[in-house]
Amino acid sequence: MTNQKITNNSAExxxxxxxxxxxxxxxxxxxxxxxxxxxxxxxxxxxxxxRAGFGKNLFRDWCYENDDEQQPKNDFVLNQPQYKGTILVAxxxxxxxxxxxxxxWAIADYGFKVVVxxxxxxxxxxxxxxxxxxxxxxxxxxxQQVFALGEDQTLTVNLEQQSITIDATxxxxxFDINAYKKTCLMNGYDDIDYLLSSIKEIEQFEQQSV
Amino acid sequence: MALTLFDxxxxxxxxxxxxxxxxxxxxxxxxxxxxxxxxxxxxxNKRGIKVFRPEQTIATADHNVPTxxxxxxxxxxxxxxxxxxxxxxxxxxxxxxYGLGHPFQGIVHVIGxxxxxxxxxxxxxxxxxxxxxxxxxxxxxxxxxxxxxxMVLATQCLLQSKPKLxxxxxxxxxxxxxxxxxxxxxxxxxxxxxxxxxxxxxxxxSAIRKLSMEARMTICNMSIEMxxxxxxIAPDExxxxxxxxxxxAPKGSxxxxxxxxxxxxxxxANAQFDKEITLDAADITPMITYGTNPGMGIGVNxxxxxxxxxxxxxxxxxxxxxxxxxLKQGHPIKxxxxxxxxxxxxxxxxxxDLRMVASFVKGKQKAAGVEVWIVPGSKQxxxxxxxxxxxxxxxxxxxxxxQPGCSACLGMNEDKIPAGKYCISTSNRNFEGRQGAGARTxxxxxxxxxxxxxxxxxxxxxEL
Ligand code: SF4
Numbered sequence: 001m002t003n004q005k006i007t008n009n010s011a012e013x014x015x016x017x018x019x020x021x022x023x024x025x026x027x028x029x030x031x032x033x034x035x036x037x038x039x040x041x042x043x044x045x046x047x048x049x050x051r052a053g054f055g056k057n058l059f060r061d062w063c064y065e066n067d068d069e070q071q072p073k074n075d076f077v078l079n080q081p082q083y084k085g086t087i088l089v090a091x092x093x094x095x096x097x098x099x100x101x102x103x104x105w106a107i108a109d110y111g112f113k114v115v116v117x118x119x120x121x122x123x124x125x126x127x128x129x130x131x132x133x134x135x136x137x138x139x140x141x142x143x144q145q146v147f148a149l150g151e152d153q154t155l156t157v158n159l160e161q162q163s164i165t166i167d168a169t170x171x172x173x174x175f176d177i178n179a180y181k182k183t184c185l186m187n188g189y190d191d192i193d194y195l196l197s198s199i200k201e202i203e204q205f206e207q208q209s210v
Numbered sequence: 211m212a213l214t215l216f217d218x219x220x221x222x223x224x225x226x227x228x229x230x231x232x233x234x235x236x237x238x239x240x241x242x243x244x245x246x247x248x249x250x251x252x253x254x255n256k257r258g259i260k261v262f263r264p265e266q267t268i269a270t271a272d273h274n275v276p277t278x279x280x281x282x283x284x285x286x287x288x289x290x291x292x293x294x295x296x297x298x299x300x301x302x303x304x305x306x307x308y309g310l311g312h313p314f315q316g317i318v319h320v321i322g323x324x325x326x327x328x329x330x331x332x333x334x335x336x337x338x339x340x341x342x343x344x345x346x347x348x349x350x351x352x353x354x355x356x357x358x359x360x361m362v363l364a365t366q367c368l369l370q371s372k373p374k375l376x377x378x379x380x381x382x383x384x385x386x387x388x389x390x391x392x393x394x395x396x397x398x399x400x401x402x403x404x405x406x407x408x409x410x411x412x413x414x415x416s417a418i419r420k421l422s423m424e425a426r427m428t429i430c431n432m433s434i435e436m437x438x439x440x441x442x443i444a445p446d447e448x449x450x451x452x453x454x455x456x457x458x459a460p461k462g463s464x465x466x467x468x469x470x471x472x473x474x475x476x477x478x479a480n481a482q483f484d485k486e487i488t489l490d491a492a493d494i495t496p497m498i499t500y501g502t503n504p505g506m507g508i509g510v511n512x513x514x515x516x517x518x519x520x521x522x523x524x525x526x527x528x529x530x531x532x533x534x535x536x537l538k539q540g541h542p543i544k545x546x547x548x549x550x551x552x553x554x555x556x557x558x559x560x561x562x563d564l565r566m567v568a569s570f571v572k573g574k575q576k577a578a579g580v581e582v583w584i585v586p587g588s589k590q591x592x593x594x595x596x597x598x599x600x601x602x603x604x605x606x607x608x609x610x611x612x613q614p615g616c617s618a619c620l621g622m623n624e625d626k627i628p629a630g631k632y633c634i635s636t637s638n639r640n641f642e643g644r645q646g647a648g649a650r651t652x653x654x655x656x657x658x659x660x661x662x663x664x665x666x667x668x669x670x671x672x673e674l
Contacts, residue, residue, distance in 0.1 A: 047289060049252070051249050131357065140523075
């Protein structure tokens, strides 16, 4: 086994965090626990063969009474215009269940850049990171402080410093992110680029282990 | 150093470690299906590269295929397009496809083991969370997203951080009428739907050792329902006997070589886990879920919890679940009327499951007004069921034996439970809308499902 350090000099970036590494936004509070990926994007919308356009079906069955979209459920937060912004704040164990990456695509396509929760399911977390969507894990206590805020309040997420701040109160929490994933997000590059650049080593590994 | 089963397999598959980051993990077997692969192939095509190791990639069509008239073209247009895209992608990239009409077609997690592709010591991935099923053979097997499917297609590797390790021991003897599905629903009810998030779980203990391979698969299958990265069981004589002679199992001297390695795959006596839980098999009764996540289960003779009984943080979740399910706090679950029975999915659609149901319903009839769908996990299971006359037993009971696929487990094809209807299901998820918009799912074992089919309500199979 060899150890290798990641370096990337690519100036080009498609990451929302590229350059400044921090941004401020109002947030959408989804005060529900155990939100599974079947709710985020129901199975009947998984039939596309491209990655585009999943945002319009985000939380579809919580947004509408029926598939004809005639009756929006007005008590659902995405249908309440006072809540806006590019940060989604959700209850614990967000993204559990099916591995469908369509869930991360739908959230990103809808326009969210960050999802905040006190707990994320594993596969969802990976899928989010692979799509430039930042999962921010904070304590249950800090999460409840955020839920208690009014609708015009803003949060500042700083990926560089790995912190999230309630701007009105100055209360701040730090979050963990794997150093490699952080570099990827800041620079907007992918695991697959890295793996493809390692193909010689992979071939060598295959030779040795047969 | 004392190593766990997980460590032994992991260590053998690390190509290299990235400083401050994940490891490059080599993947032995990659299963793909029509729903989570098209965008991955598009990615490869955009880069102008081919599948790196097509012979380690196995494809099937299962998630949205119809379960009636599979010989006809798929009526639903979007489903047909996805299946056609899979056929085209596999052909272009030289990947073996067990598509509709192929004698090996079936649910991806049923066919891997039954064909002998799934083997101890393997690393196995698929763009499907229930890939954890394959861990029953002593493999590291886990679900991945589509970007990761693309990575494995392109390089046969993934970037992975090593999870924490947990061991769940089930000791002692199971009571009569209690089967492996009850064990896993019981564990879930104890540790909750997020109780194993971030962990790889090894299931061990005397009760696990006594289980057949199919029963072990049911448990590992639902380890993802605890949030686990993967579930696994050390291979033993039961495992080796199951694999021996299957289509893609090693043969002759290859078998001897493989077996010698497989026999080293167990957790060393003093190996350390980050967390360890031990439960008594004798405490488990037939289980049933009442809520909208798989951790919300109780014994069939217990009452649905009341708001007063649960933690402050869980109250709103319980209230929301019960409102969706149309069930009342504090009420017994036994006696709840049901409308549909679904026996199928990668959790419980193997031949032993069908045999279990058939031996219970033989000579009995389904209750009036109940619709019963039995969906075998694969063409081979279907063929075997017919060879054993199980189809006749179902027919006489008024059960419908359909063709293989995921079916009402996720309702991506036509097999949906109508809004507001109750379905007792042997699948793995009771999420809102999982079996169709507004459908109400109660998860249970095949035996409990059969008991509900003949009575028309939730019943204790031991009393029938
Ligand atoms: S049967 Fe259900 S859980 Fe299993 S692979 Fe198919 S959809 Fe997923």
